[in-house]
Amino acid sequence: MNKLLVSDIIDLSNGVYDLTCQNKELEINILGDVTIYLINTSLELLKINLNKESNLTVYHLNFQNLKDLKVDVYQNNDSKIIFNSTFINDKNRDLLINNYINGNNNVSKLNIRCISKKDLAQVIINVFVKSNTKNNIALEDLKGINNGGLIHIEPNIVASSNEVIANHLTTIGGLNKDELNYLLSKKISEEESKKLLLNSFIYGNMDDYIKKESGGE
Amino acid sequence: MLEFINVNLYINEQELFSNLNFKINPNEIHVFMGKNGVGKSSIANAIMGNKAYKITGDILYNGKNINNLSIYERAKEGIYLINQSPIAIEGVTNAEMLRVALAEKNQERVDIFKFNKELEEICQKLDLDKSFIHREINVGCSGGERKKIELLHMWMLKPSLIILDEIDSGLDVDAIKIVANSIKEYHEKYHPSIIIITHSNTLINTFSNYYVHLFDDKKLIKSGDKTLAKEILEKGFKDYQDMANVISEN
Numbered sequence: 316m317n318k319l320l321v322s323d324i325i326d327l328s329n330g331v332y333d334l335t336c337q338n339k340e341l342e343i344n345i346l347g348d349v350t351i352y353l354i355n356t357s358l359e360l361l362k363i364n365l366n367k368e369s370n371l372t373v374y375h376l377n378f379q380n381l382k383d384l385k386v387d388v389y390q391n392n393d394s395k396i397i398f399n400s401t402f403i404n405d406k407n408r409d410l411l412i413n414n415y416i417n418g419n420n421n422v423s424k425l426n427i428r429c430i431s432k433k434d435l436a437q438v439i440i441n442v443f444v445k446s447n448t449k450n451n452i453a454l455e456d457l458k459g460i461n462n463g464g465l466i467h468i469e470p471n472i473v474a475s476s477n478e479v480i481a482n483h484l485t486t487i488g489g490l491n492k493d494e495l496n497y498l499l500s501k502k503i504s505e506e507e508s509k510k511l512l513l514n515s516f517i518y519g520n521m522d523d524y525i526k527k528e529s530g531g532e
Numbered sequence: 533m534l535e536f537i538n539v540n541l542y543i544n545e546q547e548l549f550s551n552l553n554f555k556i557n558p559n560e561i562h563v564f565m566g567k568n569g570v571g572k573s574s575i576a577n578a579i580m581g582n583k584a585y586k587i588t589g590d591i592l593y594n595g596k597n598i599n600n601l602s603i604y605e606r607a608k609e610g611i612y613l614i615n616q617s618p619i620a621i622e623g624v625t626n627a628e629m630l631r632v633a634l635a636e637k638n639q640e641r642v643d644i645f646k647f648n649k650e651l652e653e654i655c656q657k658l659d660l661d662k663s664f665i666h667r668e669i670n671v672g673c674s675g676g677e678r679k680k681i682e683l684l685h686m687w688m689l690k691p692s693l694i695i696l697d698e699i700d701s702g703l704d705v706d707a708i709k710i711v712a713n714s715i716k717e718y719h720e721k722y723h724p725s726i727i728i729i730t731h732s733n734t735l736i737n738t739f740s741n742y743y744v745h746l747f748d749d750k751k752l753i754k755s756g757d758k759t760l761a762k763e764i765l766e767k768g769f770k771d772y773q774d775m776a777n778v779i780s781e782n
Contacts, residue, residue, distance in 0.1 A: 493619050494619065494621050496582065496603055497618075497619055497621065497669075498621075498624075498629065499602070499603040499604040499607065500580055500603050500604075500606075500607050500612070500613060501607065501629060501630075501633050501685060501689060502604070502607045502608055502633045502636065502637055502689055503604070503629065503632055503633050503636060504604055504636060505602075505604060507632050507636060508604075511624050511628065511629065511632060512621075512623075512624070514623070514624075515621065515622060515623025515624045516623065518623060519622060519623050
């Protein structure tokens with residue numbers, strides 16, 4: 316694990332990086348297989364360029380220092396991005412991701428989860444697949460839980476090519492009642508049961524490292 | 533321990549049972565029988581406090597009316613239900629859930645060493661791989677594994693009234709023996725009352741004494757000792773249909 320303090324622009328190649336951002340904006344160029352952790356950053360603009368044959372997994376978790384965040388992802392040929400993001404808002408917050416697929420043989424999987432505790436959490440995900448491109452896959456999995464606030468989710472896939480597999484799944488709701496009742500029936504109070512379920516949702520698209528490092532909500 | 537007094541049970545304004553009366557004393561085993569769809573699981577869920585069911589009449593537990601208690605409050609009183617198809621919860625492990633439950637119950641931090649040791653011992657008795665302890669609740673588990681996991685929870689939470697809703701269905705011959713022995717051992721050790729909902733004699737044959745209640749046509753139509761279960765399993769429900777009609781006419 317490489318823990319890096321980063322400023323405006325950085326090249327990352329083959330490795331796992333836990334990034335602490337000094338500034339509000341960051342541009343990352345990816346070469347090879349890279350995993351990035353972004354935990355409770357106060358980023359407002361993140362730009363990711365995936366070079367040919369690069370493979371990026373992002374784990375982005377924010378429940379502190381949360382700002383409106385715009386992410387621009389550029390893919391040309393033979394690249395893959397898995398972008399896992401979870402955030403919890405307690406006032407109006409926006410997450411906007413623009414994923415530009417400009418070449419062939421790319422995979423984009425955007426897994427976004429948000430819990431809205433207060434005011435509005437707005438998630439807008441746009442994947443643009445350029446015309447005359449081939450063998451691209453674009454998948455959006457967007458989930459929101461209303462826990463006192465409101466959620467607006469827009470899953471958009473703009474595909475100008477016929478040779479693309481594109482799919483999106485969006486769910487917004489409260490906590491699952493059957494799961495809540497199950498935990499209540501195991502002598503766990505409503506407050507603790509909700510905490511367990513919210514934690515499982517928050518970390519559902521994260522890995523063990525981020526769970527350990529973030530120390531829970 | 534548990535008493536139904538003139539209980540009517542409804543779901544979505546529809547009557548499922550009327551005028552249910554029975555009493556289950558401490559340490560007793562009661563077997564609920566009846567055709568598929570007659571509503572036995574609904575009684576189980578109503579005892580557990582599922583809000584989907586509306587009740588008139590009185591459900592008493594240890595002499596106290598529990599009609600208005602929540603699921604959590606009933607669980608704290610010692611009521612424990614193992615459903616026919618226990619649900620899975622992604623992202624919450626068995627250990628995590630039990631740790632929270634025990635910390636709440638005992639109002640102190642769980643001694644992790646003792647806790648893990650106890651869990652491992654129970655897993656061994658249930659022929660359940662100890663890796664299940666740190667796996668998500670029932671995720672990716674077979675029906676048999678799920679039922680053993682629910683028994684693992686039972687041993688840790690130590691309830692005083694256990695409702696087993698068709699715990700014996702879908703289990704292979706080895707699993708049914710392990711499950712039956714585990715329930716018997718728990719009964720001998722902690723003396724809970726047990727309600728068994730079943731369609732077979734495999735589990736109930738483990739116990740030397742038990743009471744049987746037959747439900748049909750929105751009624752409790754007959755109660756008896758274990759000979760009634762034998763009779764029902766030999767003859768089927770058809771012979772009791774007339775009895776249900778007579779009760780309805782009266």
